[in-house]
Amino acid sequence: MFSKILIANRGEIAIRIIRACKEMGIATVAVFSEADRDALHVSLADESYCIGPAPAAKSYLNQEAILMIARFCGVQAIHPGYGLLSENAAFAELCEQAGIVFIGAPADVMRKMGDKDMARHTMRAAGVPVVPGCDLVTTPDDAKREAEKIGYPLLIKARAGGGGRGIRRVNSKAELEAAYQSAAAEAKSAFSDGALYMEKLLEHVKHIEVQLLCDTAGNVICLGERDCSMQRKNQKVMEESPAVCVTDDLRARLIDITAKAARQVGYVGAGTIEYLLTQDGQFYFMEMNTRLQVEHPVTEMVTGIDLVKWQIRIASGQPLLIAQQDVHIDQHAIECRINAEDPEADFRPSCGQISLLHIPGGPHVRFDTALYQGYVVPPFYDSMIGKLIVSAKTREDAIRKMQAALCEMVIEGVNHNAQMHIDLLCEPAFIDGSYTTDYLANRKA
Amino acid sequence: MTLFNKWLFKKPNNKLEGSADVQENPADALVACDSCNSSFPAKTLPEQDYTCPRCGALFTVSARQRMRWLCDADSFCELDTDLRPADRLQFPGYAEKLKKAQQESGEPEGIITGTATIDGLPCALFFMNPQFIMGSMGAVVGEKITRLFEHATEQKLPVIGYTVSGGARIQEGIFSLMQMAKTSGAVLRHSQAGLLYVAVLTHPTTGGVVASFAMEADIILAEPRALIGFAGPRVIEQTIRQKLPEGFQRAELLLVKGFVDRIVPRKEQKQELAQLLRLHGREAV
Numbered sequence: 001m002f003s004k005i006l007i008a009n010r011g012e013i014a015i016r017i018i019r020a021c022k023e024m025g026i027a028t029v030a031v032f033s034e035a036d037r038d039a040l041h042v043s044l045a046d047e048s049y050c051i052g053p054a055p056a057a058k059s060y061l062n063q064e065a066i067l068m069i070a071r072f073c074g075v076q077a078i079h080p081g082y083g084l085l086s087e088n089a090a091f092a093e094l095c096e097q098a099g100i101v102f103i104g105a106p107a108d109v110m111r112k113m114g115d116k117d118m119a120r121h122t123m124r125a126a127g128v129p130v131v132p133g134c135d136l137v138t139t140p141d142d143a144k145r146e147a148e149k150i151g152y153p154l155l156i157k158a159r160a161g162g163g164g165r166g167i168r169r170v171n172s173k174a175e176l177e178a179a180y181q182s183a184a185a186e187a188k189s190a191f192s193d194g195a196l197y198m199e200k201l202l203e204h205v206k207h208i209e210v211q212l213l214c215d216t217a218g219n220v221i222c223l224g225e226r227d228c229s230m231q232r233k234n235q236k237v238m239e240e241s242p243a244v245c246v247t248d249d250l251r252a253r254l255i256d257i258t259a260k261a262a263r264q265v266g267y268v269g270a271g272t273i274e275y276l277l278t279q280d281g282q283f284y285f286m287e288m289n290t291r292l293q294v295e296h297p298v299t300e301m302v303t304g305i306d307l308v309k310w311q312i313r314i315a316s317g318q319p320l321l322i323a324q325q326d327v328h329i330d331q332h333a334i335e336c337r338i339n340a341e342d343p344e345a346d347f348r349p350s351c352g353q354i355s356l357l358h359i360p361g362g363p364h365v366r367f368d369t370a371l372y373q374g375y376v377v378p379p380f381y382d383s384m385i386g387k388l389i390v391s392a393k394t395r396e397d398a399i400r401k402m403q404a405a406l407c408e409m410v411i412e413g414v415n416h417n418a419q420m421h422i423d424l425l426c427e428p429a430f431i432d433g434s435y436t437t438d439y440l441a442n443r444k445a
Numbered sequence: 446m447t448l449f450n451k452w453l454f455k456k457p458n459n460k461l462e463g464s465a466d467v468q469e470n471p472a473d474a475l476v477a478c479d480s481c482n483s484s485f486p487a488k489t490l491p492e493q494d495y496t497c498p499r500c501g502a503l504f505t506v507s508a509r510q511r512m513r514w515l516c517d518a519d520s521f522c523e524l525d526t527d528l529r530p531a532d533r534l535q536f537p538g539y540a541e542k543l544k545k546a547q548q549e550s551g552e553p554e555g556i557i558t559g560t561a562t563i564d565g566l567p568c569a570l571f572f573m574n575p576q577f578i579m580g581s582m583g584a585v586v587g588e589k590i591t592r593l594f595e596h597a598t599e600q601k602l603p604v605i606g607y608t609v610s611g612g613a614r615i616q617e618g619i620f621s622l623m624q625m626a627k628t629s630g631a632v633l634r635h636s637q638a639g640l641l642y643v644a645v646l647t648h649p650t651t652g653g654v655v656a657s658f659a660m661e662a663d664i665i666l667a668e669p670r671a672l673i674g675f676a677g678p679r680v681i682e683q684t685i686r687q688k689l690p691e692g693f694q695r696a697e698l699l700l701v702k703g704f705v706d707r708i709v710p711r712k713e714q715k716q717e718l719a720q721l722l723r724l725h726g727r728e729a730v
Contacts, residue, residue, distance in 0.1 A: 001462055024459065025462055064483045071477075097489065
């Protein structure tokens, strides 16, 4: 086991990891930017070091500074959290060369899954259904030929894609060439890689993901699925587990195929495979997240398994002590992401000092946050300021509990989206679980 | 104003989970550049010739490391390995300092001398060691250099010398200062025999070493940005009470002023020295 870990992240996830370390008796080292001097993770860790100015590129993404602090403090491992350096294969390699364990997936798997085209190929080879489409297309004519086979509407996607860039929707043959050229140009400037492939556009789909935990000895367990279909501009806002739309039979198939895929790629650590689920019950591989996810507490609440602790144990070489048959999901959990943004002004990010804070409590209510009263939410980073998670025996009870918890929550000083969540919980599409990824885009506020 | 601080939170009394198998970190797996503060894995240092990939600053390397870089494999034949320093003046703390330096560097003194081939060309060489009291020149250092030049004169060998030094060794008082005259005499006789002497001045080469054999070479090369001078810049600043200009006493300025003949990066040194030996050899024929 590691006796000291550096946490290369900020906000609620840094605190989540520090808490796990404190329970495990591991000393913690926090790093922070000049804008985060007063952040909670800085005070909560045993040691804290400033690694640069406010912009993440100069601080939280400053690999050299992080490694230097790691060496200086004598840590044995670095936990990257989510976002930032968590899926950076080069950083993982740098850590390895420096003799420090990167708590995450192996660098080669990260690289394989980061390349969307390669990920498609790898998953297809592992027997995972992928969205009908084609391999890389090199010219607009080439694309036209393939498009006839796939059928419209379709999506042109960049091989190196991420953050929604390099993606174009094509409704008909007439739009193809223009879409091809602009996607290629955007991908080239954003990722210096203009390579494109095409996929059939699946509409009115569910975003379902399966949580994995794999150890170095090759043991793989799946911790059920999460329904993350409530999205705004490709950003999840609400997640729940289990998914209403996933039948027992479908769940068994999802778990089986996910575990097979994980074994095939030699996965180690905590990871997630995301699928698109169509109305007729077909599921297709979308992407693999080789890291801890924002919505991991949902799975923790339904399984009782601490994902962060297991990440650390696995990274230190310990085998998984849980078998697939030990995973029982007999709870329903919902998570609402509380973002500092103004729902009245097209969700523009909001920042400022928290003048009043009341965190909801009671049994099976969890609020993961880095807020405290008097804290100033800086404008430089992600707008998520907290995650409210509840669990109960049934989905209906969980919705009731979430309603009560949201209404008890008080965050004053910044605008936030709690009211939107309160409204959403009452809407028929949420109550019957039929909401799809385009629900929020088409919803009239 | 920070509202929270570390004193507000108590430290939980939790023992390390599964503490029987604590993982240890390999020491010094990362190195940091003193000049630009960037850090990178120590493993990659040799392939970068101990040069910072970010700013080009040079890392300190031991005498033996330089010998391994420069000489053809297994060609180095070390001379005078039995000479050991002595605390003749009973200088306070010197005996302990010597012991510590010997332990840290793994060498009995601050220099290694010997003969070897570079690209197949025979020569005599000396390498001063920055890890031994900053390459300071005591009686043994002076004696080994003198004997090397005498040996080279006898064997008609050119001499290549890598210097790095803080100057004469204070703890040996007048004995260390005498080395300046002694080594200079040996260099002169080697020169009078028509033999080549090339010095490579590395960071830092100062004091009595500069005032003797370092600056007496036929060809004087230097490493980029090496500090080369008699009195160090801090001593000068404190004496004249003025801030010294940027680049003062650096190899680049000395090149302009004519004290140094060429600045050679580490990567090119072996090739450069072999070329000089080759040219010299042909000329001598």
